[in-house]
Amino acid sequence: MRNIALIVSYDGTSYHGWQCQPNLRTIEQTLKEGIERIVNHPIKMYSGARTDRGVHAYGQVVSFLTESRVARKGLILGLNSLLPQDIRVIDAVDKDMDFNARYSAKSKLYIYTILNTPYDSPFYTRYTWHIPYPMDTPSMNRAIRYILGAHDFSSFKKKDEVYKSHIREILMAGVKRRGPFIHIFVEGTGFMRYMVRNIVGTITYVGFGKISEADFLSILNAKDRDAAGPTAPAKGLALRRITY
Amino acid sequence: MRNIALIVSYDGTSYHGWQCQPNLRTIEQTLKEGIERIVNHPIKMYSGARTDRGVHAYGQVVSFLTESRVARKGLILGLNSLLPQDIRVIDAVDKDMDFNARYSAKSKLYIYTILNTPYDSPFYTRYTWHIPYPMDTPSMNRAIRYILGAHDFSSFKKKDEVYKSHIREILMAGVKRRGPFIHIFVEGTGFMRYMVRNIVGTITYVGFGKISEADFLSILNAKDRDAAGPTAPAKGLALRRITY
Numbered sequence: 001m002r003n004i005a006l007i008v009s010y011d012g013t014s015y016h017g018w019q020c021q022p023n024l025r026t027i028e029q030t031l032k033e034g035i036e037r038i039v040n041h042p043i044k045m046y047s048g049a050r051t052d053r054g055v056h057a058y059g060q061v062v063s064f065l066t067e068s069r070v071a072r073k074g075l076i077l078g079l080n081s082l083l084p085q086d087i088r089v090i091d092a093v094d095k096d097m098d099f100n101a102r103y104s105a106k107s108k109l110y111i112y113t114i115l116n117t118p119y120d121s122p123f124y125t126r127y128t129w130h131i132p133y134p135m136d137t138p139s140m141n142r143a144i145r146y147i148l149g150a151h152d153f154s155s156f157k158k159k160d161e162v163y164k165s166h167i168r169e170i171l172m173a174g175v176k177r178r179g180p181f182i183h184i185f186v187e188g189t190g191f192m193r194y195m196v197r198n199i200v201g202t203i204t205y206v207g208f209g210k211i212s213e214a215d216f217l218s219i220l221n222a223k224d225r226d227a228a229g230p231t232a233p234a235k236g237l238a239l240r241r242i243t244y
Numbered sequence: 245m246r247n248i249a250l251i252v253s254y255d256g257t258s259y260h261g262w263q264c265q266p267n268l269r270t271i272e273q274t275l276k277e278g279i280e281r282i283v284n285h286p287i288k289m290y291s292g293a294r295t296d297r298g299v300h301a302y303g304q305v306v307s308f309l310t311e312s313r314v315a316r317k318g319l320i321l322g323l324n325s326l327l328p329q330d331i332r333v334i335d336a337v338d339k340d341m342d343f344n345a346r347y348s349a350k351s352k353l354y355i356y357t358i359l360n361t362p363y364d365s366p367f368y369t370r371y372t373w374h375i376p377y378p379m380d381t382p383s384m385n386r387a388i389r390y391i392l393g394a395h396d397f398s399s400f401k402k403k404d405e406v407y408k409s410h411i412r413e414i415l416m417a418g419v420k421r422r423g424p425f426i427h428i429f430v431e432g433t434g435f436m437r438y439m440v441r442n443i444v445g446t447i448t449y450v451g452f453g454k455i456s457e458a459d460f461l462s463i464l465n466a467k468d469r470d471a472a473g474p475t476a477p478a479k480g481l482a483l484r485r486i487t488y
Contacts, residue, residue, distance in 0.1 A: 122255040
């Protein structure tokens with residue numbers, strides 16, 4: 001028996017998110033069917049993260065058990081020939097039997113990208129949120145550091161979603177301008193649904209000067225979704241890396 | 245009467261090329277219809293270049309005459325709200341009456357991009373040619389310099405296409421690696437159909453070591469399309485800039 005992990009990139013534009021749903025085209029379903037065709041038996045597939053509809057990934061990780069003897073390189077090439085062009089397997093590794101892409105994950109790094117130019121670009125429109133107004137990125141970068149550490153993130157969760165706990169731990173957070181792009185990166189041990197996009201939507205208010213850095217801290221402390229800003233569009237968000 | 249020039253970016257993936265054709269969706273037709281809706285009268289539109297099916301543009305230029313008094317900024321915003329997301333107007337300028345986007349063009353810069361990684365990327369597949377083999381870019385960069393100056397480019401034209409002259413003048417040419425990308429840039433006063441893509445297809449043979457730099461010069465001198473390599477895929481090609 002082998003325990004294989006794959007690193008997978010995808011453009012989420014044309015899918016109803018990661019997770020299998022009846023009668024909808026999802027990335028999980030598409031990938032799982034591809035793997036089953038190669039290894040020639042049904043699999044149980046675990047994944048490091050579940051991305052929402054329209055969200056992208058550079059480094060999604062999945063794992064599954066198989067008795068197939070397919071070589072690592074053959075598995076990658078075979079899968080990429082079966083999969084649609086917007087899903088690509090970029091690596092395959094044999095792991096110890098106790099590795100599980102879902103349960104072994106230590107942290108996930110998400111990067112949100114804003115295209116901050118007067119006019120939108122046809123080349124980046126699928127992967128960025130276009131904001132044509134001036135943004136104060138140093139101020140955004142100072143404000144976002146308030147989320148570092150363990151906090152109750154109720155202000156940034158999906159409105160009516162219920163969890164056992166609303167406490168999550170953020171290991172790294174920052175805002176950086178690079179040419180026409182503003183990158184907002186957030187790494188944490190776990191996330192609630194829409195959490196990154198709600199943080200991004202609120203931090204843009206700091207960028208516009210609509211709220212102060214201290215206001216951002218008050219919003220976090222309010223533990224109330226209604227206190228925060230809007231949910232940023234899915235298309236600017238990408239799962240960059242999962243650390244094990 | 246005003247003579248307006250627009251700079252236009254587009255992702256050519258979903259269009260049958262630039263030039264109007266009956267019953268086919270082209271970029272020229274889509275853009276012209278948008279402008280006519282804004283200025284509220286039929287126009288005659290000139291363009292700096294005609295890109296083939298699947299080819300992209302960062303800096304296409306068009307010009308047209310109008311009596312409309314629409315402000316520059318209003319014209320850009322109005323057009324971008326009408327146009328599909330894969331065509332964006334990025335600038336609009338009032339020009340002297342003797343300016344013509346087609347006839348005033350002095351040179352055009354094309355950039356061809358190869359993604360030179362073991363596996364393809366879902367994010368770049370629309371804009372690059374994926375080549376997983378090692379490529380000797382310094383050698384490609386030396387070979388491509390043979391096209392500088394005025395030459396008979398019969399070896400690199402579209403097979404059965406006939407022109408009054410096959411002589412074209414190249415002002416700049418080079419091959420440069422940047423991270424996972426190899427950029428091939430060619431600037432000239434004019435091009436024949438498929439010329440850049442045929443040059444690219446042949447220069448990749450130099451990159452693989454399949455032919456020598458001297459062989460590339462012999463192919464240019466042969467003035468025979470059958471001597472050269474294959475036509476590189478359209479999706480890696482982009483019109484970068486037109487100089488007036």
